[in-house]
Amino acid sequence: MSKTTVLTGITTTGTPHLGNYVGAIRPAIDASRNHGVRPFYFLADYHALIKCQEPERVRQSTLEVAATWLALGLDTDNAVFYRQSDVPEIAELAWMLSCVTAKGLMNRAHAYKAAVQANQESGEADPDKGVTMGLFNYPILMAADILIFNAHKVPVGKDQIQHIEMARDIAGRFNHIYGEHFVIPEAVVSEETATLCGLDGRKMSKSYDNTIPLFVPEKQLRKLIMKIKTNSLEPGQPKDPDGCTLFGIYRAFATKEEVEALRQRYAEGAGWGEIKQFLFEYLNDHLTAARERYEALIQEPDRIERALLEGAEKARAHSQPFMKKLRGSVGIRGLAG
Ligand code: TRP
Numbered sequence: 001m002s003k004t005t006v007l008t009g010i011t012t013t014g015t016p017h018l019g020n021y022v023g024a025i026r027p028a029i030d031a032s033r034n035h036g037v038r039p040f041y042f043l044a045d046y047h048a049l050i051k052c053q054e055p056e057r058v059r060q061s062t063l064e065v066a067a068t069w070l071a072l073g074l075d076t077d078n079a080v081f082y083r084q085s086d087v088p089e090i091a092e093l094a095w096m097l098s099c100v101t102a103k104g105l106m107n108r109a110h111a112y113k114a115a116v117q118a119n120q121e122s123g124e125a126d127p128d129k130g131v132t133m134g135l136f137n138y139p140i141l142m143a144a145d146i147l148i149f150n151a152h153k154v155p156v157g158k159d160q161i162q163h164i165e166m167a168r169d170i171a172g173r174f175n176h177i178y179g180e181h182f183v184i185p186e187a188v189v190s191e192e193t194a195t196l197c198g199l200d201g202r203k204m205s206k207s208y209d210n211t212i213p214l215f216v217p218e219k220q221l222r223k224l225i226m227k228i229k230t231n232s233l234e235p236g237q238p239k240d241p242d243g244c245t246l247f248g249i250y251r252a253f254a255t256k257e258e259v260e261a262l263r264q265r266y267a268e269g270a271g272w273g274e275i276k277q278f279l280f281e282y283l284n285d286h287l288t289a290a291r292e293r294y295e296a297l298i299q300e301p302d303r304i305e306r307a308l309l310e311g312a313e314k315a316r317a318h319s320q321p322f323m324k325k326l327r328g329s330v331g332i333r334g335l336a337g
Helices: 018-032 045-051 055-071 088-098 103-107 110-121 133-147 158-178 218-227 245-253 256-267 272-299 301-330
Strands: 004-011 037-044 080-083 153-155 186-188
Touching: 004 018, 004 045, 004 133, 018 037, 018 055, 018 153, 018 245, 037 045, 037 055, 037 301, 045 055, 045 133, 055 080, 055 272, 055 301, 080 301, 088 133, 088 158, 088 301, 103 110, 103 133, 103 158, 110 133, 133 158, 158 186, 158 301, 218 272, 245 256, 245 272, 256 272, 272 301
Parallel strands: 004 037, 004 153, 037 080, 153 186
Antiparallel strands: none
């Protein structure tokens, strides 16, 4: 029996942070070692263009994301790890899919609706101001990412569930018109992965500018942890670990026993400075080996490039013949044969 294909994409617009690591990267890397499934993980650089028109940032982020995943031990023998733009069949399929997708379906996409609503609320006369066709079509590109490899399972955050629903719709529509070509994919939303809070206590997110990058140098890591907002309780006063940003981060890394021990220290009134120093040392120990591998890789972009091109070759072994079949199915084929 053929393996289950699990596929997910990472948009290359930022530097991976602790929240990305705990919520998405770590579970995906763990899954890459499960030889019962075939993971497809890719750098969604075409998606990056929707949000970011700074070429250097897109390039730098692509390098950092790739180096991060490789440094953390992604099993590239089992997982197919590639850059979206190295697989031209994806963009080609996106066009074919857009020809079977109702515009009305895209009108309902959250990201587009949010942009329109923001315009309306600010009294803007044009509801579509600042909305590019890239943003509008984004769910179709995402459907192409998934359908081109006939992925069965797509691990995503809650905010992406609607896009998977749309991919299912679009796949069904194409299948109905042209025959059963596509697997109908399923979203996998993990409830147990932690969401971390950031420096200011809100959810750690690039859009709040409150992140702790995963592989910042040691000194900066310490500085950032010292900056995390706490309440004003003094040393000696018992503190509540639940809802505390520091405790939340610790819990995402530590064992059960370690977590209980820290809980005890909160109850006994450990000071914030002491807890922060403890968290810093713990995280630093946890991250140092991977950080060293990361820094070495960043110095050798050729190695990263080679790994990505190898991944693309493996990916295209599926996408090229499949695209040939899809072209044929819609009537785009040689006239002579
Ligand atoms: N849109 C996803 C995000 O912002 C990233 C992504 C692009 C993706 N293509 C995908 C995720 C295909 C899963 C499958 O998180």
